[in-house]
Amino acid sequence: MTSTDILTANIRAKVFDAAEGGIMQAISNLAFSLKRETFTCVIGPSGCGKTTTLRLLLGLDKEFDGEINFSQNRTMTAVFQEPRLLPWRTVEQNVRLALSNANNAVALDDLFIELGLEDVRQFYPAELSLGMARRASLARAFAVMPDLLILDEPFVSLDDATAQRLRQMLLSLWKSTACTALMVTHNVEEAVMLADEVIVLSARPATQLGKLSLDVPRESRNSAYISEMSDKLRQVGLVE
Amino acid sequence: MNANLSRPLVALLSLTSLLVLWWLVAGALGDRSLPGPVAVAQSLMQEARSGELFTHLGATLLRVLAAFVLAMLIGSAIGIAMGLNQSLNQFVDPWLVLLLNIPALVIIVLAYIWFGLNEAAAIGAVALNKIPNVVVTLREGARSLDPQTAEMAKVFKFGFYKTLKHVVLPQLQPFFASAMRSGISLIWKIVLVVELLGRSNGVGFQIHLYFQLFDVATILAYTLAFVFVMLSVEYFVLQPLEKRSRRWRAKSAGGSR
Known part of the structure; x- marks a missing residue:
């Protein structure tokens, strides 16, 4: 190495x-x-x-x-093939759950805007299209500054x-x-x-x-x- | 007519006709063994006015609550552990089958013999009757936990408490709901037997007392009052709780894109 x-x-x-x-x-x-x-x-x-x-x-x-x-x-994080969001938590809750154990965190507001998720923060995963769910999964992976x-x-x-x-x-x-x-x-x-x-x-x-x-x-x-x-x-x- | 609208109407009609039928049969018999609705209502009023009704209802409800909480806690802990651990499951499963097949009455009698005619024995015996059902239901739930979500939790370092709260328990929620529902209805029936056999208060004790006095009107009064209370628990406590925990499903049903 x-x-x-x-x-x-x-x-x-x-x-x-x-x-x-x-x-x-x-x-x-x-x-x-x-x-x-x-x-x-x-x-x-x-x-x-x-x-x-x-x-x-x-x-x-x-x-x-x-x-x-x-x-x-x-820190190592992942974006899986299936978005693997928790269906009983909103997009924002899903992202925040990954966040709370991390040392570094990006500004969530900016992250949501950058990924075009600012309007669906309070949506449950089942309300999202596949593309949106994938973006939410990206947001979760990047939120902790991996x-x-x-x-x-x-x-x-x-x-x-x-x-x-x-x-x-x-x-x-x-x-x-x-x-x-x-x-x-x-x-x-x-x-x-x-x-x-x-x-x-x-x-x-x-x-x-x-x-x-x-x-x-x-x-x-x-x-x-x-x-x-x-x-x-x-x-x-x-x-x- | 809308099917949803007509449903409560039909239920009301059904209950009213049962009441009328009861009133007609009781009138035709004119016998102490089947008093009519009016006599039962009078007994109910009398018991309520003396305060007896509420004392005994309260005593029974406390036992139902204690046995229910005990059975849910112990049963779900064992059930989840068995669902997650194959060797534990293989070892404990025969006990479970045995316990599931012992009649409630036997457990109650043995509990009174071994632990004395006391409250702990009474509540323990009721809980023990319910625990195997909770175990079986929650074991099923633990087996159906999604491994992919568990992996996600591991990758994002959720830790034990967060995984339990946000990943495991929400998936087990339908199994808890089902165990709670069947639990309440089983427990309140067994509690009456426990009271009849070895307690000096509660609805079961009162029914036993009025059975010896052959006062059918008061027996029916206590029965109806208790059924009413348990139905209220079902409609005003359990069902709203279940609905609340299903919010994410209800919402997603209408929002598919």
Whole structure:
């Protein structure tokens, strides 16, 4: 772990019990590190163990062979695939609940305005559209000023325009809070739009097939660049 | 006519016809074993005026409340623990099945024999009759807790107390409501038996007393008064509480987009 790394992971193996007493290996020799204040995307075929990897990083599953180094004093939050808001609490209560244990906090009013949630603060999650619920989930993750933000396909099953808007919101919050982001996605173009570095995983058991650094500033990544890089990534990883 | 509007009307009509039927049958029989509504009302007034009615109703209600709180606290603690811990569940489950199948009367008699004819034995026996039902209901609730929400709470470092208050208890709320409802209706019936067997006050004791005097009018007066009180508890305490805790559901039903 160098001084610029916020997290290093070396997962030698992660296995699950499968049917009929067998085992299923989800991850095999996956090692990577995340540099501070960078945006990393992870792509790979469906069911290759991307979500499993995130669960290990988040400490939700501790049964694996390997090490994950992340300083205890730092904050790690997550945006899950499903917004996972508490249905019996309002948007604002959901965000505040995440907030009260944190040392640093952003100004909630600004956060709600930035995410376009100022009118639905008192709404219950069931009253929100999927896009709004996803934004509320982003608000919750950013409210605590995370050092590391883990995102598991946060924009899946949104229409293109909404997804694009949410990506811009995510980028702007990521910049203003100076956090490090690790995002799993199926969408290769999305990875190229957002990331500083893209890690390509193999089919199960997940291992790193390759990675690609994207040095062009995000503002200058035009559609030609995006499709060129996406093709490159597809060749590395045989991703769909 | 609107179905919702007509419902209380139908209920009123139904109750009135029952009253009329009772009055007709009692009049036709002209017998002490079935006094008419008027005689029962007179007994009720008499008991109320002497203060007896309220003393005994109060004593019974206190026992119902004590047994109810005890059963809910102990039953939900055990039920939630069993729902979350598979080995504990496997170990305790046979006891539960046994307890569920022991008749209420046996538990009451044994409690009086082992712990004496006192208040603690009476309330304990009632609670013990109800605890297995609470355990079964809350165990079901604990098993249905959403693992995804629990993970969210862990990632955002909610801690024990916050997780309990904001994540676990709201999910268990329907199971609490169901346990409370069936609990109240079971407990008040058992409390009367406990009073009849070994207490010197309460509605059960009074019914026993007037049974020996063969005063059916007063027995019915006490029964009706108590049923009325318990229905009031259901309508004015339990149902509003349930409605309040369902606000987020009621609101979301109309706001889908």
